[in-house]
Amino acid sequence: MTLFERVRSSRFLRFAIVGGLGFFVNEAVLFAAIRFLHLDPYAGGIFAFLVTVTFTWWGNRMLTFRGEAAHGARGIAAEWFKFVTANTLGFLANYAVYVSLVTFAPTPLNSPYIALAFGTLVGLLFNFTLSKRFVFRA
Numbered sequence: 001m002t003l004f005e006r007v008r009s010s011r012f013l014r015f016a017i018v019g020g021l022g023f024f025v026n027e028a029v030l031f032a033a034i035r036f037l038h039l040d041p042y043a044g045g046i047f048a049f050l051v052t053v054t055f056t057w058w059g060n061r062m063l064t065f066r067g068e069a070a071h072g073a074r075g076i077a078a079e080w081f082k083f084v085t086a087n088t089l090g091f092l093a094n095y096a097v098y099v100s101l102v103t104f105a106p107t108p109l110n111s112p113y114i115a116l117a118f119g120t121l122v123g124l125l126f127n128f129t130l131s132k133r134f135v136f137r138a
Helices: 003-009 011-035 041-064 073-104 112-135
Strands: none
16 A cells, blocks of 8 residues: 555544644744734744644645535534634643653653653644544534
8 A cells, every 4th residue: 555545545644644734834824923923922822823723624624524524604613613622622632741741751751852742642643533523523
């Protein structure tokens, strides 16, 4: 099975790819928000999150969960809101793992970079599960 066939047949891989692209969107929007909109890093982070979560919601409704995507303005708006909520909860799970490892884990797990990797993985699994079960349901 080729890589393309694996990605095509795996919702999780498609979700991860959209999320990976979302990382770059987040960084670019954060940069633009700070540099060109003159937002502070905190307001810029919130602005970047809202743009990025909208990007990943759209990508996942078009690529990952196309058959389950909502229709009609009201359904699409509700779907977006559920996705934002799910991703916020995923971020909290991500951050909880990160903080827990940095604070309580022994070396090398307490390294911020290793903790970030574990937190990101937990957030990815959390967001995928919530998206599949609560946001994009058939």
